[in-house]
Amino acid sequence: MTVARILMLSSWLLSVGFAMLALHTAEPTLVQTSHARTTYSGAVGSRIKKAPSKQPVRPETARDHFETGTGAPDPEKLLSQKVFVSYPLKGSVRKRAKQVSFIVLHSTETEKPADAKRIIRSWNNRGKNHPGTQYVVDRDGIIYQTANPRLVTIHVNIHRTRFGVDNHNSVGIETVRSGSQKYTEPQLRSLSRLTVYLRNYFGLTDKQIVTHGYIQPSTRTDPVNFDLNGFRRRCRSISQPHTNIAIDSPRGAQNTDS
Ligand SMILES: [Zn+2]
Missing domain, CATH: 1.20.5 (Single alpha-helices involved in coiled-coils or other helix-helix interfaces)
Structure with a gap:
């Protein structure tokens, strides 16, 4: 070479x-x-490895749990995540002497249409022992928390209730409605989620969800013009394992609630 x-x-x-x-x-x-x-x-045309696919979204925040009817986050967490809006009752809130055994559904039935804040203010203007529920669901679906549900408010007349329901063993939810007004879609959505949440939070069964008209029939018929079957379906669709919301139909139509 x-x-x-x-x-x-x-x-x-x-x-x-x-x-x-x-x-x-x-x-x-x-x-x-x-x-x-x-x-x-890599260079154009070279093989690019795919990133691993995302896992299905699981409830993580308190809001997620509220929306999916899973877990039982603290009400304070739900306030901080703006699921509830705080609009406190002044006075008429007491320490609870009994375990929560009932959720009582109401409708406000004001003489004229009103919003939740106005209704809560009107309660607050009625002296020391004024009425009020822990929650008020407004026409736009906003949920106002007036008191922590671990505390007692006055929303049933203990001299007229049946099945042992009183204010110390129950939590009340008012839904804003008046006259010929229909419950709104956002209201029904919020109400069903709130009911399922409170049931889970207090470890109740569906049979412990009652209407004011059912437990105080001599003087109350609310929630008025309320589609109970539709409400049961909504609650079921949020949380599958519980299928039997056993609340009796409230009777009659007219009602002035408080
Ligand atoms: Zn009522």
């Missing part, structure tokens, strides 16, 4: 080496971003 041939061969080997090196750098390379997430870069 001549010197010239050796030189030619070695330069050819060198060029092959460079070509292989170039190919190697064109392979996809792993890049760590500042978020420590794995991304892939």
Whole structure:
């Protein structure tokens, strides 16, 4: 082999080496971003690995739990996540002497249409022992919390109730309605979620969800013009395991509630 041939061969080997090196750098390379997430870069046309597919979303926040009827987050958490809006009762809120055994559904039945805040203010203007429920569901679906549901408010007449329901063993939910007004879709949505949430929070069964008209029939018929079967279906669709909301139909139509 001549010197010239050796030189030619070695330069050819060198060029092959460079070509292989170039190919190697064109392979996809792993890049760590500042978020420590794995991304892939590479030359155009090179194979890019797919990022792993996302897991189905599981309830994580208190709001998620409220929306899906799972878990039982603290009411304070739900206030901080704006699921509830605080609009406190002044006075007439007491320490609870009994365990919560009932959720009582009401409708406000004001003489003229009113919103939740106005109704709560009117309660607050009625002296020391004024009426009020822990929750008021407004026409737009906003849920006002007037007192922590672990505390007692006055929403049933203990001299007229049956089945042992009183204010110390129950939590009340008012839904805002008047005259010929229909319950709104956002209202029914919020009411069903709130009811399922309170049932879970206090560890109750569906049979412990009652209407004011059912437990105080001598003087009350609310919630008035309320579609109980539709309400049961809504509650069921939020949480499947509980299928039997056993509340009796309130009778009659006229009602002035408080
Ligand atoms: Zn009532």
